Structure formats: structure tokens, C-alpha cells
Amino acid sequence: MWVKRTQEEITTAKKRRRRGRIQGSVFFAVVFGLLATFTRGGGRSGHPFSIVPLEDVPRQLPFSLFLGSVAGLIFYCFPGDSGKNVVCPKCGKVESKHSQPQCSCGGHFKDSETMKWV
Numbered sequence: 001m002w003v004k005r006t007q008e009e010i011t012t013a014k015k016r017r018r019r020g021r022i023q024g025s026v027f028f029a030v031v032f033g034l035l036a037t038f039t040r041g042g043g044r045s046g047h048p049f050s051i052v053p054l055e056d057v058p059r060q061l062p063f064s065l066f067l068g069s070v071a072g073l074i075f076y077c078f079p080g081d082s083g084k085n086v087v088c089p090k091c092g093k094v095e096s097k098h099s100q101p102q103c104s105c106g107g108h109f110k111d112s113e114t115m116k117w118v
């Protein structure tokens with residue numbers, strides 16, 4: 001059943017979610033940065049993209065760093081609503097955060113971050 005978390009548990013859950021967001025944005029930044037460093041549009045070759053020759057990599061770096069930073073920032077600022085659910089403490093029903101504040105059983109939905117399953 002769902003029970004209320006203590007303030008300490010809520011703080012820990014928030015920290016964990018924040019850490020996941022930071023890890024996710026670093027991952028995105030690295031992936032986009034690497035893609036922008038080592039690949040580019042195929043141009044006349046007919047391929048959708050081509051591998052950048054090693055001697056051109058330094059020229060690509062400023063753009064890669066910029067693109068990587070932007071990708072990381074976008075991920076950090078717009079992580080989506082994954083994991084942001086609400087829970088009805090009365091019947092245990094889980095809904096997305098954007099649904100009704102009132103459960104069909106008559107209970108009031110609580111932020112899943114403030115609740116835990118035991």
C-alpha cells in the first residue's frame with residue numbers, strides 16, 4: 001500500500017531525481033557532442049552523413065561543444081514528465097500528474113514523490 005514519505009525521504013527522492021536529470025543531460029551532451037564532432041552531412045556523397053576526417057576534427061570542435069551544451073541544457077530544462085505521477089492514498093490508483101485532483105474512489109491524489117509503496 002501507499003504511505004506518506006517522511007520529509008527526509010522526500011528530500012532523498014528529490015536529490016535522486018535531480019541526479020538522474022544531471023546524468024541524463026551529461027549523456028545527451030556527450031552523445032550530441034561526439035556526433036557533431038565525428039559526423040556531418042553527406043553532401044554530394046549521397047549518404048545521409050559521413051565520417052569527419054581526423055584532421056578536420058579540431059575545426060568541428062567549437063560547433064560540437066556548442067551543440068553538446070545546448071543538447072544537455074535542453075534535456076536538463078525539459079526532462080519530460082516521466083516519473084511525475086500522482087497516487088491516491090485511499091485506493092492506490094496511480095495517474096499522470098495532469099489528470100483530475102480527485103480520484104474516482106473519493107480520495108485526493110498526492111504527488112508520487114511524497115508517497116512510497118510499502
Ligand SMILES: [Zn+2]
Nearest residue numbers: 088091103105
Ligand atoms: Zn482512489
